[in-house]
Amino acid sequence: MSGYEHKSIEGKWQERWEKQRSAEVDLKNAREKYYMLMMFPYPSGDRLHVGHGRNYILGDALYRYLRMRGRRALNPMGWDSFGLPAENAAIQRGIHPRDWTLDNIRVMKKQFKRWGILYDWSKEITSCLPDYYKWNQWLFLRMLQSGLAYKRRAPVNWCPSCLTVLANEQVIEGACERCGTAVEQRELEQWFLRITGFADRLLEGLDGLSGWPEKVKSMQRNWIGRSVGAEIDFPLAQGGESITVFTTRPDTVHGATFLVLAPEHPLVAKLIADHPQRAEIAAWIEKVRKTPRIEREGESSAKEGRFSGAMAMNHASGEAVPIWLANYVLPDYGSGAIMAVPAHDSRDLAFARQEGLPVRLVYHPDDRAVDPTTLAEPVLGEGRIRNCGEFDGLLPAPETTQRFIAWLDANGWGRAKVTYRLRDWLISRQRYWGTPIPVVYCEACGVVPVPESDLPVELPYDVEFTGREGNPLSRNASFVNTTCPRCQAAARRETDTMDTFVDSSWYYLRYLAARDSQRIFDPETVSRWAPVDQYIGGIEHAILHLLYARFICRVLHDMGLVSFEEPFVNLFNQGMITNFAEKTGRVEKMSKSKGNAISPDALIEEMGADTERVYTLFLGPPEDEVEWSEEAVSGAYRFLNRIWRVAQRIADCPPTAPSDEALERLRHVTIHRVTRDLDRFKFNTAVAALMEFLNGLTRAVDDKTASKIRCEAALDTLVQLLHPMAPHISEELWEMRGHSESLLDTDWPVVDEKRLLREQFQLVVQVDGKLRDRVEVESSWSEKEVRAAVLASPKVVEHLGGREIEKFVFIPGRLANLVTRKEHPV
RNA sequence: GCGAAAGUGGCGGAACUGGUAUACGCGCUAGACUUAGGAUCUAGUCCCGAGCGAUCGGGUUGGGGGUUCGAGUCCCCCCUUUCGCACCA
Numbered sequence: 001m002s003g004y005e006h007k008s009i010e011g012k013w014q015e016r017w018e019k020q021r022s023a024e025v026d027l028k029n030a031r032e033k034y035y036m037l038m039m040f041p042y043p044s045g046d047r048l049h050v051g052h053g054r055n056y057i058l059g060d061a062l063y064r065y066l067r068m069r070g071r072r073a074l075n076p077m078g079w080d081s082f083g084l085p086a087e088n089a090a091i092q093r094g095i096h097p098r099d100w101t102l103d104n105i106r107v108m109k110k111q112f113k114r115w116g117i118l119y120d121w122s123k124e125i126t127s128c129l130p131d132y133y134k135w136n137q138w139l140f141l142r143m144l145q146s147g148l149a150y151k152r153r154a155p156v157n158w159c160p161s162c163l164t165v166l167a168n169e170q171v172i173e174g175a176c177e178r179c180g181t182a183v184e185q186r187e188l189e190q191w192f193l194r195i196t197g198f199a200d201r202l203l204e205g206l207d208g209l210s211g212w213p214e215k216v217k218s219m220q221r222n223w224i225g226r227s228v229g230a231e232i233d234f235p236l237a238q239g240g241e242s243i244t245v246f247t248t249r250p251d252t253v254h255g256a257t258f259l260v261l262a263p264e265h266p267l268v269a270k271l272i273a274d275h276p277q278r279a280e281i282a283a284w285i286e287k288v289r290k291t292p293r294i295e296r297e298g299e300s301s302a303k304e305g306r307f308s309g310a311m312a313m314n315h316a317s318g319e320a321v322p323i324w325l326a327n328y329v330l331p332d333y334g335s336g337a338i339m340a341v342p343a344h345d346s347r348d349l350a351f352a353r354q355e356g357l358p359v360r361l362v363y364h365p366d367d368r369a370v371d372p373t374t375l376a377e378p379v380l381g382e383g384r385i386r387n388c389g390e391f392d393g394l395l396p397a398p399e400t401t402q403r404f405i406a407w408l409d410a411n412g413w414g415r416a417k418v419t420y421r422l423r424d425w426l427i428s429r430q431r432y433w434g435t436p437i438p439v440v441y442c443e444a445c446g447v448v449p450v451p452e453s454d455l456p457v458e459l460p461y462d463v464e465f466t467g468r469e470g471n472p473l474s475r476n477a478s479f480v481n482t483t484c485p486r487c488q489a490a491a492r493r494e495t496d497t498m499d500t501f502v503d504s505s506w507y508y509l510r511y512l513a514a515r516d517s518q519r520i521f522d523p524e525t526v527s528r529w530a531p532v533d534q535y536i537g538g539i540e541h542a543i544l545h546l547l548y549a550r551f552i553c554r555v556l557h558d559m560g561l562v563s564f565e566e567p568f569v570n571l572f573n574q575g576m577i578t579n580f581a582e583k584t585g586r587v588e589k590m591s592k593s594k595g596n597a598i599s600p601d602a603l604i605e606e607m608g609a610d611t612e613r614v615y616t617l618f619l620g621p622p623e624d625e626v627e628w629s630e631e632a633v634s635g636a637y638r639f640l641n642r643i644w645r646v647a648q649r650i651a652d653c654p655p656t657a658p659s660d661e662a663l664e665r666l667r668h669v670t671i672h673r674v675t676r677d678l679d680r681f682k683f684n685t686a687v688a689a690l691m692e693f694l695n696g697l698t699r700a701v702d703d704k705t706a707s708k709i710r711c712e713a714a715l716d717t718l719v720q721l722l723h724p725m726a727p728h729i730s731e732e733l734w735e736m737r738g739h740s741e742s743l744l745d746t747d748w749p750v751v752d753e754k755r756l757l758r759e760q761f762q763l764v765v766q767v768d769g770k771l772r773d774r775v776e777v778e779s780s781w782s783e784k785e786v787r788a789a790v791l792a793s794p795k796v797v798e799h800l801g802g803r804e805i806e807k808f809v810f811i812p813g814r815l816a817n818l819v820t821r822k823e824h825p826v
Numbered sequence: 827g828c829g830a831a832a833g834u835g836g837c838g839g840a841a842c843u844g845g846u847a848u849a850c851g852c853g854c855u856a857g858a859c860u861u862a863g864g865a866u867c868u869a870g871u872c873c874c875g876a877g878c879g880a881u882c883g884g885g886u887u888g889g890g891g892g893u894u895c896g897a898g899u900c901c902c903c904c905c906u907u908u909c910g911c912a913c914c915a
Contacts (some may be wrong), residue, residue, distance in 0.1 A: 173912095210913045215910075218830065229915085247915060260915090296913090303913075328913040338915045346827085347913050423915060430879055542910085618851070620838060625908090631864095632838070634909085638866090675841075685840065690851035695850090764846045769896045771846060809895050814845055819895045 004644040006608030014113050022744055023063070023118040025074045027512060027525055033071040035061055036529055037512075038568075040537030040545070041080035041127075041504055047104070047283040048111045049597035050612065050628060051590030057613045058574055058622055058683065059536050060117040061724040065678050068723065068748040074529065075118065076511040078125035079105050082133070083500040084162055084178060087433040091467040098461060101128055111600070115609050116727045123511045125138040127503040132510065133435040134456035135520040136502050139552075141438060141449050148194045148555060149427075151447065155264075155332070158186040161304060163469050164430045165190060168423045169223075169544045177544075185289070191437060191496060192424040193726045195551045197282035199224050199420045201565070202550055211570030213623075216542045223543045225421025230405045232339060232414035234259055234312035237320050241267060243312055246334030246419055249344060250404040251396045253316040253414075255362040256339035258354070260305065263288045263770030266755075268308070271323060275309040280326070288327045296327060303328045303351050314339075314414040326351060329486050403793060425548065427499040432463055432472040442484035451485050457493070472493045487789045505546050505552040508532050508567060525559050535568040538576060546571070572681060575625040577616075587627055598628060603812040607637040610726035614639065617683035617725050639691055640729055643718065646698050647733050650715055653701060653708035663706040666696045667714050668755035674721045675751065687725060693718055712737070717749050757813075764815035767791050767799040775816075782808050790816050 024668040025034060025602075025642045039059045042052075057076070059076060066073040079101075091098075105126065112119065125132055136607060143149040158167045158728055161181035165188060170177040195202075203224050206217045229248035236242065243259055263285040272281050284306055288296070305326030314321050327336055328347055342352035342359040352359055365630035410412035428437070436457045438450035459584055460479045463472040473479055474495040506520075511527050513521040546568070553567040581596035590597050603612050615636035620626035670693040678688035697714045700706035706714070723730040723743045735742050762774040763786065773795040777786055787808055800820060809817035 213829065219910060221831075225911090225914065227914070244915080249915080314845055326913095328915095330914070333914045341914090346846075346874075347915080350913090419914085421911095517881070539909090615851095618838095624839095629838070629852070635851045641866090646855095673842095685850080688840070724861095762846090766845090774846080807895060809845090811845060815896090817845085817895050 001306075003730065004641060006610065006729070009732045010114075010116065010604075010609050013728045013731045016731075016742075017099065017116075018113070022742070022743070023120040024122050025072070025120055027074075027529065030072070032072065033528055034074045035067065035534070036074045036532045037534045038076065038508055038532045038536070039543060040535075041507060042108065047592065048600065049590060050107055050600050050603065050616065051579075051597060053115060053600060053612060053623070054574050054577055054616050055536060055538065056112065056117050057616050058116060058681075060115070060533070060727075061613070061617060061683060062536070062678075062681075063118060064724040064727060064744060065748075067744050068720070068746060070095040070747065072470045074123075074511075075120050076123035076125075076514075077112075077119040078123075078507055078511065079127060079128055080500060080507070081105065081128040082497075082502050082503055084164075084431065084433070086128075087431055087465070090433075090465045094465075096461070098128065102126075114604055115600070115613065120615060123488070123514045125507060125510050125514050127500070128433070130456045130458050131515075131517065132507075133459075135506075135510065136435040137438040137450070137455050137457060138452060138520060139506065139555075139567050141455075143193060143450060143555065143561060144439070144449055146559075149191060149198070150194065151189060151191050153187065153189045154191055154192075155185050155750070156188050157183045158188075159183055162431075165426060165428060167426045167501070169219045169425075169547070170289075190426055190428040192426055193551075194323065195425045195548075196422055197555050198422060198551050199226065199422050201554055205550065205566055208328055209566060209571075212568075213571060213573055214602070214665060216546065216571060216573065219434050219542045220547055223422060223547065226418060227420075228418050229401075229416075230408060230414050231335070231417040232408060234314060234321070234339065236271075236312060236323075237311035242265065243323065243337050244335050244338045245339045246417055247339055249341065249396070249401075250408060250414065252344045252362045253314070253339065253404065253408070255341040255343045256314050256317070256321060256341045257342060257358045257360055257361045258321045259312055260326045260329045260338050260340050260348075261308070261323065261335040262329040262331040263325050263327065265280050265325075265336045268325060269651040271308040281308075283397060285325070291327070303347070303354060305355060307355075315411065322357070324351075324355070324357075332423070333421065347520045350538070369689045373444070393406050393575070398638060405498075408512045413745060423608065425499075427502055428496040429499055430471045430495075431497055432459070432465070434500060435459075435502065437472070437494045437496050437498060439494045440491045441483055441494065442485055442487060442489060444489055445486045445491075448484055448491070450487050454485065459497075471497075473497070481764075501545055501548050505548040506556065508549075508708070509556075509562070518782040520561075526561075527563055530562065531564050532568045534570045534572065536572045536574060539573045542573075547738075572623070574622045575620075577619075577626055577628050579628045583641065585822070598630075607633065607730070608640070608730050610640055613727075614687060614725050619684065621684055622681050636687075639694065640726060642698065643694055643722070643727065643733070644810070646694065646701055647715055647736065649701055650705075650708070650711050653706065653711045654704050655708055657700075657705050657707045657710075659700065659705040660707055663696065663700050663710050663714055665755055666693060667717050668751050670721065671717060672751045672756060678724065683725065686721075690718065690722055690725075693721075719743070720749055722745060752824055761813070763790070763811065765793065765796055766815060767796060768820055769817060770799075772796055772799045779813065783808075786810060786816060791817070 004492050014497045037059065039055055063073055063075045072762050085377070089095060089100050095627060100690050109404060122732060127133060140149055143716070157168065157171050158168055159179065159181055161179045162176060166176060166183065168227050171183050175182050175624040203221060206220055207216060227248050229246060230245055231242050231244050231249040232250065232253060233242040243261065247253070247261065268285065272278050275281060281459055305324050308323045308325055310323045311320040312323050328351065329336065340351065341350040341362070342349040342357065343361040349359065351357070405414070405416050409416070436459055438455060438457045440450060442448050442450045463476050465472055480495060482491055482493050483489065495595050504673045509521045509526055509530060513519070514810045516522065549567050553562065554565050556562045557565050576589045579590045579596040579598065581594045583595050588594050588596060595803050611633060615633045618636060669691050673689040674686045675684070677689065693714070697711065697718065701711055714720055719730045719733045719737070720743060729784045731743055759780070760776060760778050763771045763777045765775055773793045777789050781789070787810070796818065801819065803820040805820060807819040809819065
């Protein structure tokens, strides 16, 4: 025989849930705040495979569990549907991105349905449709008004394959996050959002996010990269300007024996103006500039530098120090210039050695407290430094740093300064498939925002996709040519579109007003439902989406539209599913491009959606990365079949039987375990508990050791507890048991704590910490009675070997340990 | 280099606050039903030793040390792996 008829069962229940609109929530009339559960929005570029299933199946299991626990839950879903995959598909296959995207969405909705996933589709949003992206434009205009959006010429990351610029966050190790192509630097005029103005608030907010994984928080802290130190001015010896450097070690300023500027530094041209080898240096600068980021910042890349010929004054030491140019100083961090302290910085030391520059020790190895006004030998001297590592751990006390800053400040040589690694968010994209940026360029009026009443600026359908560089939008005359909203003269539209992360930075609020054509959302509704209680998604958005969403939430907060600053109270990162990839010969994240994605279709056809669900949840801890195993799936299938079969035999159970209490206890233990596990997202152990419960029930039915009424109660509980994981088969069995309501509307089984305790049990007995026997005792017994029972055990007596018991350790309900001697080392 | 997490059978992994290590599943072995099975069911399955046997003894959570009556769990040192950041001054 094969399995139960999963196909007809699943089809039947999927239809029923759809008719009942099982997940739909009436926002307006709900009395209490519902628990808002949300998954990362699905980028509609890829067909769903079993790797994706983990996110959605986990979310659905949680949703069903919450409902049964009596927590009304809102479970919306939307489509993050702008972006490059659609446009690339258009170029490669000649399908319009809009048609391709909307078609994908239709297919994916069908796949969700096959998995038995209940979403509240009445809240569905599709970011590529004008009724959604209109509000991106509205938000942009408001940010433009308040100075949070601005346009600026700047060196930016350009992906030569995607033919567009990228945000810093989308550059991973110098390569495009999406396609892996090495990113080039280009000087372009682009739109930015001023996220740097929120750096401190974004950082501080992390401390309050107790429901977020530490990993994500530390990644964000790292990304923001706040460092505290000082700016110090070094006036040019020739007079005129100063070079300002940033340092976190102002206490080492006496040891600054030279300065290093990034070759891109604005003063460089002036410094080398009179240099005899000016041409050679200029050529070298050009070479460094053109070096891709990935190479320049790479670990192995050699330090290269040139002496500019100019000198600057180190106020602290009273000496003139040479100004060098080198590739190891980055133009976009701090001030693009450093004071080199070779005695206390390994990079400076390496460079000083290479170029034969002086090294001066500021700290004597034993001397930690340094006063800037009394610095002298031996604290300050020509050190015999072999390796900078010798002075690791010689970080100054915070007071020392403060003393130096105050001293520099008092002399007018420097001041306290905080810098960040975080850059402003570059949102311009030179691509078609995104939200048009709503501004117009007029020769007379300059940059003119499109009036709110003219929104949305619709993306035209009629464009040509050639795959050549240049935005297809800019070749669409009827889009580009317009009139200036201010002076009505001929003008042209901005053709850059927005980064798709703008769409997803506030979409969770739109779920609460998906059909509102009057405003972005209703602040009153939002105050009742948001923030999101539980957000589920992969780690890949730890700094992209999740940082942007936190930023935009603060922007909306400052606009008075939302009352909170953190959009997501709890975050759960499920691990990815991996599989062996023929192409690379390695186990890798399941994905279509790697050729190791497994389609759920064949699996569902053969063993059913419940099998996929149970297996996916059983595979391993949800937060860990797990490898898909084709063969192990059948274990989940067998489990479901065994439930099905035992349910058919339940009628044969006797009216009375001896071991009733044992089965009843097992039932309560299982309720306890499954409830606890689901509260902690431990779906893998919850499934294991249900398997054990089934094993117990099957034995009881086979051996006729439990009464029919107890077996039926056990089966009912099993079916209820199973429902979040395997909704179809559980609904069918529930109906077969004669219940008329859907399991979703039943109450989660309740544990009777008293049932967890046993009157009699096997007490573990140890002698000197080693397990020797198990003795049957009653829970009510006193320590004295237990001791007597333990000493009655022949095995225990044998192992005691006549020795005296020095200590009797008794842990009620668990064990007894007889300690005979304390060994004293000689 | 800096930061974080983790090392448990042939494999994925259990073990709540220190208290029976190896639950549950895969795989494997034997058997049953079968024309056959990569279907299903039953039994067994951490390692070493003794015994025909039910059992008995010893060992085991990357390595070493410590705390404790008792350590996979806590502390210290070392090794390894994974992840994140990285010429960030």
